[in-house]
Amino acid sequence: MVKKTYLRDMKRIYGEDVVIECAQGLDTDATKSVPDDVQRNIVMNYQEYLGVEDLSINTTVKDLFSVLQPDTLLERFAARKANKFAPTKDFLEIKGMAGQV
Numbered sequence: 001m002v003k004k005t006y007l008r009d010m011k012r013i014y015g016e017d018v019v020i021e022c023a024q025g026l027d028t029d030a031t032k033s034v035p036d037d038v039q040r041n042i043v044m045n046y047q048e049y050l051g052v053e054d055l056s057i058n059t060t061v062k063d064l065f066s067v068l069q070p071d072t073l074l075e076r077f078a079a080r081k082a083n084k085f086a087p088t089k090d091f092l093e094i095k096g097m098a099g100q101v
Contacts, residue, residue, distance in 0.1 A: 003045040004067060010042055011068050020064045023055055 011019050018030045022042045031039065043055060049067060052058040 003049040006045050007042065007049070007067055010038065016065070016068055019068065020061060023064050024061075025056060 007019060014022075014034055015030070018034060019042055021028055021031050022034055022039045023046045025043070034042075046055055046059075046064065046067065047053060050059060050063060055064070
C-alpha cells in the first residue's frame, strides 16, 4: 500500500501522464522536469507493486494507470473531494461502511 500511496502522491505533484511516462522510461519535456531520483523511485515502486522486473516488457499502460486509481468507494470519494469534483462532506456512510473523508 505504501508503494501505491507514493505513486499517487507523485501523480498529484507531477500529473498522471508524467508518472506513467516516467514509468515507461520516456524522455519527454514533461519528464525532464522530474528529478532523476524521483523517476527511479517511480519505476522501482511500480516494479515492486506489480511484481515485475521490466516495466517496458511486462506491463501495459492500462496496468500502470490502474495502480494510480482509487481502490475503494471511500477512496474515490476522498479523491473527488481533493480534486473538488463534488460537494464536500466530512463524513460518509456507505452501505455498512463508515469512514471519514
